[in-house]
Amino acid sequence: xxxxxxxxxxSPEPLAPNYIEHIAGARTRLAGAPDNSGRSNPPNVxxxxxxxxLIRSAGSKRIPxxxxxxxxxxxxxxxxxxxxxxxxxxxxxxxAATEAGIADCFxxxxxxxxxxxxxxxxxxxxxxxxxxxxxxxxxxxxxxxxKPLP
Numbered sequence: 001x002x003x004x005x006x007x008x009x010x011s012p013e014p015l016a017p018n019y020i021e022h023i024a025g026a027r028t029r030l031a032g033a034p035d036n037s038g039r040s041n042p043p044n045v046x047x048x049x050x051x052x053x054l055i056r057s058a059g060s061k062r063i064p065x066x067x068x069x070x071x072x073x074x075x076x077x078x079x080x081x082x083x084x085x086x087x088x089x090x091x092x093x094x095x096a097a098t099e100a101g102i103a104d105c106f107x108x109x110x111x112x113x114x115x116x117x118x119x120x121x122x123x124x125x126x127x128x129x130x131x132x133x134x135x136x137x138x139x140x141x142x143x144x145x146x147k148p149l150p
Contacts, residue, residue: 044081045083048083048085050085050097055096067137069100069101076105080141083107087112093109097109131144
């Protein structure tokens, strides 16, 4: 938060240039039809890392990881909401996705968090799976999102 306007007044500092669009999109997604429990029925969401997941670096050479890129395209085609993130930041994530030719597959670009404020550690989150790029590359998109193959 930045201090703004009058003394002691704080104004929100957006995390990304299109912060308002992200909020509007989140509100739209949250307005989804509730299931029988009264909770919303969220879409499948997947976060994809950059370094050694989407792009491998060997010295100054950057090598797109084709199997991960194929999975990203398949997941996007199946309606999974994809976010590209990196400890290098949101701009770096966007640059890498553009370099790999899949920038259109992502709903947003993020920096990996330094702090998560939640009542549960990520390892205890319901329905969350962490896959190594080699695992994801050897699975079909439908296996990753838990839907039966056609």
